[in-house]
Amino acid sequence: MALDAGWAQEWLRTAARAVAENRMQLMELDRAIGDADHGENMDRGFAAVVAKLDAGPAAATPAEVLKTAAMTLMSTVGGASGPLYGTALLRAATSLGDAAEAQPDAVVAMLSAARDGIVARGKAESGDKTMIDAWTPAVEAAATAASAGAAAGAVLAAAANAAQAGAVATDPLVARKGRASYLGERSAGHRDPGAVSTALILAAAAEAAGEPG
Amino acid sequence: MSVGLVIVSHSAKIAEGVCELAAQMAADVRLVPAGGTDAGGGAARIGTSFEKVADAITKAGQGDGVVILTDLGSAVMTAEMALEFLDEDERATVRLASAALVEGAVAAAVQAQAGGSIEEVLRAAEEAVVSIRPEALEPFVSRSAAAPGATRAPAAEGPSASGSWVLPNDMGLHARPAAVLARGLADLDAEVTLNGIDGKSVMLLMSLGLGKGKTVSAQAVGPDAEAAIELIGAAVEDGFGELNQDGQH
Numbered sequence A: 001m002a003l004d005a006g007w008a009q010e011w012l013r014t015a016a017r018a019v020a021e022n023r024m025q026l027m028e029l030d031r032a033i034g035d036a037d038h039g040e041n042m043d044r045g046f047a048a049v050v051a052k053l054d055a056g057p058a059a060a061t062p063a064e065v066l067k068t069a070a071m072t073l074m075s076t077v078g079g080a081s082g083p084l085y086g087t088a089l090l091r092a093a094t095s096l097g098d099a100a101e102a103q104p105d106a107v108v109a110m111l112s113a114a115r116d117g118i119v120a121r122g123k124a125e126s127g128d129k130t131m132i133d134a135w136t137p138a139v140e141a142a143a144t145a146a147s148a149g150a151a152a153g154a155v156l157a158a159a160a161n162a163a164q165a166g167a168v169a170t171d172p173l174v175a176r177k178g179r180a181s182y183l184g185e186r187s188a189g190h191r192d193p194g195a196v197s198t199a200l201i202l203a204a205a206a207e208a209a210g211e212p213g
Numbered sequence B: 001m002s003v004g005l006v007i008v009s010h011s012a013k014i015a016e017g018v019c020e021l022a023a024q025m026a027a028d029v030r031l032v033p034a035g036g037t038d039a040g041g042g043a044a045r046i047g048t049s050f051e052k053v054a055d056a057i058t059k060a061g062q063g064d065g066v067v068i069l070t071d072l073g074s075a076v077m078t079a080e081m082a083l084e085f086l087d088e089d090e091r092a093t094v095r096l097a098s099a100a101l102v103e104g105a106v107a108a109a110v111q112a113q114a115g116g117s118i119e120e121v122l123r124a125a126e127e128a129v130v131s132i133r134p135e136a137l138e139p140f141v142s143r144s145a146a147a148p149g150a151t152r153a154p155a156a157e158g159p160s161a162s163g164s165w166v167l168p169n170d171m172g173l174h175a176r177p178a179a180v181l182a183r184g185l186a187d188l189d190a191e192v193t194l195n196g197i198d199g200k201s202v203m204l205l206m207s208l209g210l211g212k213g214k215t216v217s218a219q220a221v222g223p224d225a226e227a228a229i230e231l232i233g234a235a236v237e238d239g240f241g242e243l244n245q246d247g248q249h
Helices: A005-021 A023-033 A038-055 A062-076 A081-096 A104-122 A132-147 A152-168 A179-187 A193-208 B012-023 B050-061 B073-084 B101-113 B118-127 B175-186 B202-207 B225-237
Strands: B004-009 B031-035 B066-070 B094-096 B160-166 B191-194 B215-221
Touching (some): A005 A023, A005 A062, A023 A179, A023 A193, A062 A081, A062 B050, A081 A104, A081 B050, A104 A132, A104 A152, A132 A193, B004 B012, B004 B050, B050 B066, B050 B073, B066 B073, B066 B118, B073 B094, B094 B118, B101 B118, B101 B175, B101 B202, B175 B202, B215 B225
Antiparallel strands (some): B191 B215
């Protein structure tokens, strides 16, 4: 399907369902190496996004939808993921501009802009055991898929699969950013909750495009 | 008017408490808490809210500039986002301090109360460090660096004066008198040492922890040395205005 405003809405609604379904898992992961609020924060934030979409006028472009979601997450999530995902979606919206639908190259640019926004906001690098460890492989896989001629939905599916692998690969890492970094070596052996929620959100983007990873 | 402060914390109680504490020493400064998030309705939750921070910046601003102080990581990110959303003119009047929240807020508030510029208030926040043993800070923090108001070059030479007094009031040299002394001394052209620390630093004065009956010894060097010693002497002998009417201590 075309990645238009309808897709963007479906993406966020699917993400909200995925976050709600995995709320306990995210909280358990965060309890191990953080402050245990990631699941609750994300669930609250995405529920607010859905409420906003339900109440608001129909958007004409995917960028409009993502911008609304960004502003809502920034004010409702509460934890670090609020400004991080808020920035990601804002940068994604800016990257899409006023296009009515996103083509494969635009999907790559959008994911890349989102990732760069998170890096700028959180100042984390690859290997710090953060959501960047899911985002960066996702951007790379998306670029590879697009240059091989994949359709936009398939580009998202490639990104989602790589994000999931990236999240799994955070298990042995020692956290160098965020609350988990206070634990030092003891953070190894746990999966990063932010990387897991990133994988969920990107999987939702692919699913909304009819291409479950 | 003065520079306003925005206190961003994950906890609404912390943000309000820091404002309350700083207000004791800076009655005329706009101190606006932006703590917690009330998303989802009901009681304030732990976290930070873009909307609350953005509103607080507007409330604290009123054209005189704003310094923002934050607690843990994501509070910094939320504040940075709020800054990015300001228009360019307003953005130019707001600073985000890298400071210890409580110490920085108190020092910044005192500096704002004294009419400091936005850069002076920012510096006061960022340089405020306190320890229960100020001498332990010596290798890390220069005395003048920890002093809000120590923005002009200290007088290196000139007339000198000294004095020593016993604290007569029950509370001793607590937060409010420390602010009164530091503020008064900041306006004078003299280098003032009080029990071995910089007399112009409210944080270091508080850190001395001098109670009733303890001795305050001060040395001042510079054109206003005499005035500085008189100021300290008068304030101490008056018990910082805290003595009972009948003179009973």
